[in-house]
Amino acid sequence: MPENGKRFTGDTEQSVRVLVIVQDLETEAMMADFLNTVCPKEGRLLRLGMAQARHYLSYNTCPPFLVLDIRGSADPLDSVRQFKGMVPPDVTVMLIGDRDDVNFYRSITHGYGIAEYLYPPLNRNLLVRFFGDLILHGQKDTASVGGGSLVTLCGVRPGVGASTLLANLGWYVAQEVRRHTLLIDFDTQASRLGVLLNAEDNLGLLSVLEEPERMDSLLVERSIQSVSDRLKLLSSLGPVGQKPRLVPSTLKSLLGFVRGQFHFVMTRTDWSEGETFSALAGQAQQLILVMDPTLACMRDTLRLLAVLPQLHLPTKPVLVLNQFGHPGTLSMDEVRKSLGCAPDIVIPYLPRECGEAEINGVPVASECKPYRDAVGRIAHESLSLHRVAQSEVAERGLVGRVVHTLLGAR
Incomplete structure (x- = not known):
């Protein structure tokens, strides 16, 4: 899927405080409304598949707040681990996923330091209440923010x-x-x-x-x-x-x-x-x-x-x-x-x-x-670490170079 959902709600790259990556048009429209409500000039919204999101985060600096859509992942915990490892520890990560059980919520918030997690059905008020509160007022609970x-x-x-x-x-x-x-x-x-x-x-x-x-x-x-x-x-x-x-x-x-x-x-x-x-x-x-x-x-x-x-x-x-x-x-x-x-x-x-x-x-x-x-x-x-698969982030040849450029790789 091409990066055809790319939007800037901030005036410059330096002004971006919130990066939102979603996978579908409906969620993209909802998150655009959310960003315009919470941080109208400080957000960046992208529509990318999960492989493209990994590529993007591997080669671009992440702002202080990241909202990420991991719906459709065959192994959600593995996806959480991979994405969390791609951004600096001081980045506040919020997720949208499929799982609605409390054990999964506890695993990612206590075990991986995810700040907040929501699952469908989503609406603007729900996003503002949970994600927006973190962006505007910071971490609710610092118990899990122990650093590296x-x-x-x-x-x-x-x-x-x-x-x-x-x-x-x-x-x-x-x-x-x-x-x-x-x-x-x-x-x-x-x-x-x-x-x-x-x-x-x-x-x-x-x-x-x-x-x-x-x-x-x-x-x-x-x-x-x-x-x-x-x-x-x-x-x-x-x-x-x-x-x-x-x-x-x-x-x-x-x-x-x-x-x-x-x-x-x-x-x-x-x-x-x-x-x-x-x-x-x-x-x-x-x-x-x-x-x-x-x-x-x-x-x-x-x-x-x-x-x-x-x-x-x-x-x-x-x-x-x-x-x-x-x-x-x-x-x-x-x-x-x-x-x-x-x-x-x-x-x-x-x-x-x-x-x-x-x-x-x-x-x-x-x-x-x-x-x-x-x-x-x-x-x-x-250390329970896994090597980043190079095939996911750096295809060889002309097509790989074009994708690499389109996704803003350094």
Whole structure:
């Protein structure tokens, strides 16, 4: 279906606060009346099929409010998950669908952060009462507005590859799954993320940690470096031997500033950091333990697993065995016997690939299939993410380019 329902009720693109995407002429007319009532000069109305809507949202900036028609979806929950992941977390999403049961309503509002949901029969007064109230007065209930998920990686011992995994997991989630992602490295003495991602460190994070009373949203925003459109970095290299003390309250405040802007905030820490580790692991939606196949690492992994119940983690930690196959290290059978279980994810020993990627300043997952596959498994199985299907958003050839242009792709 062509984009023949495209309308601007605002004077310029910058004035648009509300984007409405519907699928049929009748709903389009109703939503046009709704926009003219609630925000006569701040709305944009499009008539698109669901595949076209995914294409459009993948390549265009979304305004603060989005009304989306998902009627006809074979799997409504999957559609909600896909569409919610295509827009920044601070966008208020309202849906029109087919399902009229309370369990579905609870699933999407509590589980996916959907602000409101309506189903037919629709009328102007109903739309104004529920959708219009949100647009005019903001969220009714902030309980579900907790921001993006925090993912904490912990290297069980130095040199196991936690920084490399963090950089590549962040790249994969931002590039392949198209989620807005922020990487934070609290190691102000020897951070490698800037080297791994070909980004320059600045002193912003160091300033925040040394003088937490100066922390505000403007300082934090200025300190964030852009790696790509959806991947950002917050890291600093301070003077040798001068490491600021990381106070749990400072970490909590910093995370509070950034989580509302990203789908995922990912960081790394060492369990030897004590209260810093406890603070980051305790707030995380997912803790990932990175180890290598050595006896010392097996010993320390078991020690760490023994104390984790004290943190009351919301999910079971993910065990990643990195550098498997390194000469002179444990076999898989020996690893299983040492841990009492098999690791969740295994990354092979790839010294040449990892070394060359670091020298070139590119993620090793972008060029090495075994590493990419392992990172993809972490994203899909541990973070419950799914890769955007390229066939849906980027057809090849002349027709694909024409559609790409018509839908306003960047």
